[in-house]
Amino acid sequence: MNNCDRGEDLVAYLYKEASPQGARDFEEHLKACQGCREELESLGNLRRSLKEWQIEAVPRIEVSIQRQPVEILKELISSLPAWIKVGGLAAASAIVVFLSLALSGTRIDWREGNVKLGISERGEPREARILDASSSLQLTRAEIDTMIAERVKAVQMEQAHSVEEMKSQVTSLSQQLARTTEAQAKLVQSLDTVRKEQRILMARSQSTLGEWLFASNGASDQDEGNDRKN
Amino acid sequence: MSDDQLIERTLAGETEAFGVLVRRWESPIYGLSFRMLGRDEDARDVCQETFISAYRNLKKFRGDSKFSSWLYRIALNACHSRLRRAETGLTQPLENLTPEGVAVEYSDPAAEDVSEKLQRDQRATLVRRALQALPPEMRQVILMKEYEDLTFNEIAEILEIPVSTVKSRLYTGLQQMRARLANVRDAL
Numbered sequence: 276m277n278n279c280d281r282g283e284d285l286v287a288y289l290y291k292e293a294s295p296q297g298a299r300d301f302e303e304h305l306k307a308c309q310g311c312r313e314e315l316e317s318l319g320n321l322r323r324s325l326k327e328w329q330i331e332a333v334p335r336i337e338v339s340i341q342r343q344p345v346e347i348l349k350e351l352i353s354s355l356p357a358w359i360k361v362g363g364l365a366a367a368s369a370i371v372v373f374l375s376l377a378l379s380g381t382r383i384d385w386r387e388g389n390v391k392l393g394i395s396e397r398g399e400p401r402e403a404r405i406l407d408a409s410s411s412l413q414l415t416r417a418e419i420d421t422m423i424a425e426r427v428k429a430v431q432m433e434q435a436h437s438v439e440e441m442k443s444q445v446t447s448l449s450q451q452l453a454r455t456t457e458a459q460a461k462l463v464q465s466l467d468t469v470r471k472e473q474r475i476l477m478a479r480s481q482s483t484l485g486e487w488l489f490a491s492n493g494a495s496d497q498d499e500g501n502d503r504k505n
Numbered sequence: 506m507s508d509d510q511l512i513e514r515t516l517a518g519e520t521e522a523f524g525v526l527v528r529r530w531e532s533p534i535y536g537l538s539f540r541m542l543g544r545d546e547d548a549r550d551v552c553q554e555t556f557i558s559a560y561r562n563l564k565k566f567r568g569d570s571k572f573s574s575w576l577y578r579i580a581l582n583a584c585h586s587r588l589r590r591a592e593t594g595l596t597q598p599l600e601n602l603t604p605e606g607v608a609v610e611y612s613d614p615a616a617e618d619v620s621e622k623l624q625r626d627q628r629a630t631l632v633r634r635a636l637q638a639l640p641p642e643m644r645q646v647i648l649m650k651e652y653e654d655l656t657f658n659e660i661a662e663i664l665e666i667p668v669s670t671v672k673s674r675l676y677t678g679l680q681q682m683r684a685r686l687a688n689v690r691d692a693l
């Protein structure tokens with residue numbers, strides 16, 4: 276056991292990490308300290324023993340990386356064009372503003388293109404609801420029947436109106452369909468005409484070509500006969 | 506390509522770049538984990554945990570230290586967690602152990618003399634047992650210095666301790682190892 280207190284210097288020298296000056300100082304110390312000399316030699320032997328344990332075969336480590344949904348979402352957002360991002364941000368801001376207004380009790384009236392904003396006091400609507408509830412308790416049977424009848428009549432009128440609208444839409448669509456069918460028939464007819472004309476043209480061009488070939492062959496035969504005579 | 510460039514690419518969405526980092530660092534991380542824990546399955550698990558954790562926290566890696574130092578730190582934390590969970594078996598005194606079993610596979614056994622190989626295996630087993638009997642904070646310093654060839658500064662950075670503490674732990678650890686090995690050799 277070495278009683279010298281220069282263990283850190285010894286370790287630095289042993290692993291060759293001492294500074295040049297530190298190494299020179301320790302070498303000077305070694306000349307005078309037998310304990311450190313023996314310690315250095317002993318630890319050097321130990322290091323050689325440590326090297327006996329080597330790992331030859333390192334397995335291949337399989338790491339399966341599952342991407343988090345948040346990461347995928349972020350990547351998707353980053354790949355979007357800037358105008359979509361700006362639009363999305365504006366829409367989100369608008370939703371936040373409307374929600375804030377709604378939660379703060381702000382009333383928004385939008386009738387005939389005019390927007391009216393107003394802040395209703397929190398106690399007021401509740402009081403109004405209570406008054407409505409108490410007044411409804413005082414209604415007579417006849418009044419209730421009248422209200423129901425009026426409501427039924429209104430619903431019937433709305434239904435009749437809807438049926439009329441649907442009928443007119445069906446009529447309009449039928450007319451459109453008839454016009455489209457007529458146009459299609461005309462188109463088919465004109466296509467047939469074009470095909471016929473095309474066939475006639477083809478036949479004419481073939482006969483013209485045949486005549487021309489026949490004429491050119493006759494001419495060349497005549498030329499050959501003249502050559503032989505000569 | 507440097508580690509930093511691969512990290513940048515990974516953060517940009519190229520998971521293949523992280524695969525390159527895994528291939529580059531799997532061997533040292535496995536080696537350190539195996540020597541810390543002494544079991545192949547545990548070392549593999551720690552390796553996987555290390556790389557998955559590194560991937561998930563890659564944005565937090567600021568580049569103040571080296572990527573490898575950061576990886577070693579994650580791996581060592583995972584090793585310490587496992588050691589805390591299963592404290593039995595690994596810290597028993599070496600005096601009670603016999604050098605049984607063969608821990609090391611050599612590349613060309615046919616070329617070696619059988620008795621020499623047996624002796625070497627025996628010495629390797631003794632070293633392994635002596636290392637595993639050391640307190641983890643000393644063992645990790647010896648492992649990083651001897652097998653991973655890290656400098657004192659790098660070890661200090663990984664463990665977030667002063668360099669002087671690294672040196673003193675290394676010195677004390679080596680002394681304890683020497684004493685344990687001497688006891689076993691005397692007993693044999």
